[in-house]
Amino acid sequence: MTNVIPSAETVVIISGFAFIYMLALLRKTLKGKFDLYDFLMLSMVAILPAGFALFPSLAYLISHLTGVVFPFVVMFGALFLVVFVFMHNMTERLHKLEQQNWSLIQEQSLLALELKRQKSRGADT
């Protein structure tokens, strides 16, 4: 296992980015633009690099356990996995919303037709 420790500048830049990015995410979540799940998944873009920079020994241990030579490859692999899971769930949610939208539009038009029919019946009697 190699033990190249990230420089102080790298740790500061990555931690700074993680802090600012997560603050921005938190702000949007509090405003209701994201839910907790979105917040958690999007936070991974900050949490994973920060984790690898702040705890390099953990990064090397994971890369050793997974058999991947370079820790940054493991990090990008993990990020890719998070993005894929996020996209998978988002596609599912979009499809569900599309179906709900489809049904609502149909129901609205059928209700409008029914109302019109009842009105014309009321006018006849």
Place this chain on the structure above:
Amino acid sequence: MITTDLDVADPGPGSAAAQAGQPRILLIIPCYNEEASIGDVLTQIARTGRRYHTLVVDDGSTDATAAVASERSPVARLPQNLGIGGAVQAGIKYAARNAYDFCIQIDGDGQHDPREIDALLDAYQRQSANIIIGSRFIDNAGFRSTRLRRLGSRLIGLTLNNLFAGSRITDPTSGMRLLDRHAIAFFARRYPVDFPEPISLAWAMRAGLRISEAPVEMRARETGVSSIDGLKTVNYMIRVLGYILLARLARQS
């Protein structure tokens, strides 16, 4: 022949026709920007002498389709364009909720001759089926589309016939079809969004509904152009065959 002398003015579930035990038939006419042809279609339906109930489903048209149609028929106006699947399913839901015995889908572009509806009803009387498709390719008479599209339709038919036992479909993309109560109840719950004509057949067969065909003649569309042409045909074929395969796998799992 199935008697169709119904009271058009009162399509409600408790109508005199329903009480008299006559079958109640709804013609579903999905339309998208068909102001030039929908009036003629409704006139032709009236000229058949059969007093079918009609429902025009205006699929978010930007022209005067709804205004023209509403002079002669109830119109369900979808505020947004859902595509043919969404429009047809809205009509099927209407048929299910108003306890129609049959619903028959015909296009609003004038391709389907309303006089051929009798052929579907007669076929239903003769054959034990839940869905009767009006097929252009049994008698090979009238308008039969381009050679490429006929080839595509044949390939889809072959796939359906080979993957689902007991079917002999020659015109899986025909938009003229009759549904009985079982098929109405089935499709009111779930209807395909993409490529509804062939995929709905796969879903129906997967659910154990029986499908048959009756020979009909169709005409070239009076107005507008088909949305499936050129390279889109290849895309259409690949996706339709994929969906059919999915339907078959879903039955196995």
